[in-house]
Amino acid sequence: MRGRGRRLARAVVGDRYGAIVLLAAVATYLLCWRVGILITDTYTVANTLVAVADGHLFVDRAVYGPGLRTPGMGLRDGQFYGRNYGQVMLALPVLAALEAVAAVASLRVALAALWGLSIVGLARLVGREVGRPALGAYAGSGFAIVAFAAAVHGATPIEPAERYLIALQLQTMGAAALVGVFVYRLLTRAYGTTVGVAAGLATALATPVGVWAQFPKRHVLVTLCAVGTAYLLYRSREDGGVDTRYRALAYVPVGVAAWVSAAEGAVLLVALLVVDVPTGGRDVRSIAAAGATAVVAALPMVVTNYLVTGNAGEPPRTLSAGGSGSLAERGSTSTGADGGEASGASGDAGGGSADPTAAGDTGGSETLDAFVGAVEFLFELLWRGLRTLLREPETLFVTFVRGGYVAGVAERDAGEAIRLTVLEAMPLAAGLVAVPVVAARLDLRERAAAFRRRPWPRPSALRTVDAFAVVYTVALLLVYLPRLPVHASLTVRYLLACYPMAVYGLARLPSVRRVLRERTRLCAATVASALLVGGQLLVLYQWAIDATMGEAVQTHALVGLATAGLLAAWAVADGLGWRRDRLGAVALGLAAAAGAAFVLLAGLWHFAFVGPRALPLW
Amino acid sequence: MRADRAVVAGTVVLLVGTSVAAGPLVGLPLLEPEPADPGTGSVEATVADPPARVTLEATDFGAGYDLRGPPVPVTLSEVAGRPYLSYTVAVPALGHQTTSLTVVEADGRMRLTMTPSTLSEAAVDADSYEGRVAIHAIDDDGRRVVAETEVTVEVRE
Structure with a gap:
């Protein structure tokens, strides 16, 4: 029994360092956790879980929210159906565990105990790794x-x-x-423990993944699927050949993502196919295994579709005709900013709403038409994104660089400028501006010669993942760009899966790896001191000016942009050959600390309206 | 067994044991009782000196204008349960209204504050507006007006 548990733990976290990343993230998330609903379509998902726990897919009890007519709820044959059924089904084991704990213990005290246990575990593991196991055990126990x-x-x-x-x-x-x-596991295999641990911690604690950890939307689950696919893809190409087992497994997260949200799964599938099919070789058994796994992995989604919409090719989302949530109610109202109701135009990416002319057909061909329609719809989305990119490139600026007060968006965010751009939310991403510089300085002539050689050598595992990360990020961006900037998104949540990809990109830069390895202590010390001193100064400043939510969030934005500027300057300079490793360590540390400060303060302070904290420390 | 292992094991037993002790099987009263729902109970509130002006202040970072009202001294008596006081500021010309709720729990004097609310920059174009401040009490008897007054909304750049 013990051996089996250990094997399971090893399969999930990999090794002790993986456990450290997991526990550090969990302990922080529990600390920042507010029991409540940030965005109104979470009412729909939560009520769907109530229904599924009752044993049926249609929703008939509104335990959460003002009633059953919440954004994203669909109506079919007089019955309400929710969305994100994959997310809901996968929450059932968690719910069962909660019910079991609540049967013998006080749930609130048990949550506090869970937090304490995560602290003890973390302290023990860290103590053991730094060679002070007794200190770790005593300090961890006392603190817990x-x-x-x-x-x-x-x-x-x-x-x-x-x-x-x-x-x-x-x-x-x-x-x-x-x-x-999984970011840790991927990068540890490629570049060793130091880079892996730093990247894993940065992903979980210094990017918006940490902000969204407590909000049960589809984004975090889809991000996990994307990162899982990248990891499995890497494993499948690790030894120079193609490992059929891992190659097939890479299609499993795609199916899970599609179960959560059909459109997101489709984007992930496209990215994986584009990279896997040309580089995976022509071995029929390998292709058959991958194809069969993909089909099996898609089964839960197909069955759910059939039960909910009556058409295996139409996901539940097509019932509600869009309808994304807005921020849950606060005190203020402005005309033209009524929360809750969303127009179809602002709805979530529909996810394969089939051509209406297909409706007349019968039986199996209806399903087929829906799938064909879904594919058409996906390409239509990508094409729309490309058009937006060419016609309105300024959308990129307000999405990636500086947002501030965007009138049309703030109006629907209760009048507050509580939206961060990608760079403001994750200053670390600024390091990626060095990618073109680094790429240009590689020996281009040799590259070109290698390119002309036939047959092309199989790309290395890292290059395969590079291609996957780029294709996936671009596809995601194209799909969502026409609707950005959008309200109730805080940190461009639609692009959440891009943040771990950005961390991966950073770790691919030789300069970043060099600094992490050679200046590990300086980097870690910068993060710690910037958080402890700078974070407190930030709190004091925001308290002193009696900041509104918008002002507080925009202070983070400016701090983030400042650290991003420093990091970008260093990264580019380093790419051009100007070596200043100490500066690089400080720049990386500051950028990470700025991202982490927002993760912490967002949960602890800024978004207090969401609800009471799960662990009411003060 | 080494001492540090024993300490960790003891901590784990303590945390898990306390959870179970506070649970339905043992029922140790470790937690505070669930407080009454806010907005229930009763309260008598009087406002002697309602505010005459509120401000619309340009915020930093171009994030629009903050609507802020001054703290209002309120005298409370006969507080039972957890009634609310609400502080509403409305600016009809801008189509904007904000309400802040405060749970009151004890008799005596208090200063009722409001949470500032942000307006879009584009909307504000005059130097001052007509506004209205209303203080309501919300308890078992429903919602009733404690004070209501016309105010000047002063725009500050």
């Missing part, structure tokens, strides 16, 4: 007991009705922590 007592003191019991939401939130937090773990 104090933290546990503080969390329990003055706390109130958790209402049984909150359990569904708590299950969903725990599931997303676990998934977000695993995003960090």
Whole structure:
């Protein structure tokens, strides 16, 4: 029994360092966790979980929200159906575990205990790795007991009705922590432990993955699927050949992503096919295994589609005709900014709404038409994205660089400029501006000669993952670009899966790896001191000006952009041959700390309106 | 067994044991009782000196204008349960209204504050507006007006 548990743990986290990344992320997420709903379409998902836990797919009880007519709820034959059924089904084990714990223990105290245990575990593992196991055990135990007592003191019991939401939130937090773990595992295999651990921690704690960890939307789960696919793809090409087992396994996360959200799964599938088919070789058995796995992995989605919409090719989302959520109610109202109701135009990417003319056909061909329509629809989305990119390139600026107060968006965010761009939310991404410089300085002539040689050599495992990351990021961007900037997105949540890809890209830069390896201590010390000193100054400043939510978030934006500027300057200079490793370590540390400060303060302070903290320390 | 292992094991037993002790099987009263729903109970509130002006202040970072009202001194008596006081500021010309809720728990004097609310920059073009401040009490008897007054909304750049 013990051996089996250990094997399972090893299959998920890999090794002790993976466990450190997991526990560090979980401990932080639990600390920042607010039990509540940020965006109104989460009402729909939570009520869907209530229904599925009751044993049926249609939704008939509104445990959460104002009623059953919440954004994203679909109506078919007089019955309501939710969305993201994959997410809901995968939350069932978490819900069952919660119910089991609640049967013998106080749930609130048990959550505090879980937090304490994650601290003890983390301290023990870290203590062992740095050669001070006794110190780790004593300090961890002492800290955990104090933290546990503080969390329990003055706390109130958790209402049984909150359990569904708590299950969903725990599931997303676990998934977000695993995003960090899989980034760690991929990069450790490629570049060793130091780079791997730094990248894993940065992904989980210094990018918006950490912000979204507690909000049970589809994004974190889809991001985990994308990172999982990248990892499995890497494993399949690791030894120079193609490992059929891992190649086939890479299609499993695609099926899971499609179960959560058909459109997201389709984008992931396209990216994987584009990279895997040309580079995977022509071995028929390998191709058959991959194809069969893909079909099996898609089965849960297909069955759910059939049961919900009556058509295996139409995902539940087509019932609700779009309808993305907006921020949950706050005190303020402005005319023209009524929350909740969303027009079809602003709906989530529909995900294969088939051509209406297909409706007349019968039986199996209807399903086929829906699938064909879905493919057409996906290409239509990509084409629309390309058009937006060419016609309105300024969209890129407000999405990636500086947003500030965008009137049309803030109006729907309760009048607040609470939206960060990709760079503001993840200053580390600024290091990627050095990619063209580094690429240009590689020996181009030799590259060109290699390119002309036939047959092409099989690309290395890293190059395969490079291609996958680029294709996936571009596809995701094209699909969502026409709708950006959009309200209720805080940190460009539609592009959440791009953030771990950006961390991967950073780790691919030789300069970043060199600094991480040779200046590890300086880098870590910069992150720690910037968070402890700079973070507190930031809190003091925001408190002193009595910042509104918009002002607070925009302070983070400017701090993020400043650190991003420093990092970009160093990265480019290093690419041109100007070596200043100490500066690089400080720049990386500051950028990571700026991202982490937002992750922490967003949960602890700025988004207090979401609900009471799960662990009410003060 | 080494001492550090024993400490860790003891911590784990303590945390898990406390969870179970506070649970339905043992029922140790470790947690505070669930507080009453906010907005229930009763309260008598009086406002002697309602505000005469509120401000629309240009915010930093071009994030629009903040609508801020001053803290209002309120005298409370006969507080039972967890009633609310609400502080509403409305600027009809801008189509904007904001309400902040405060749970009150004890008799005496308090200063009722509001959460600033942000307006779009484009909307504000005059130097001042007509506004209205209303303080409501919300308890078992429903929602009733404690004070309501016309105010000047002063725009500050």
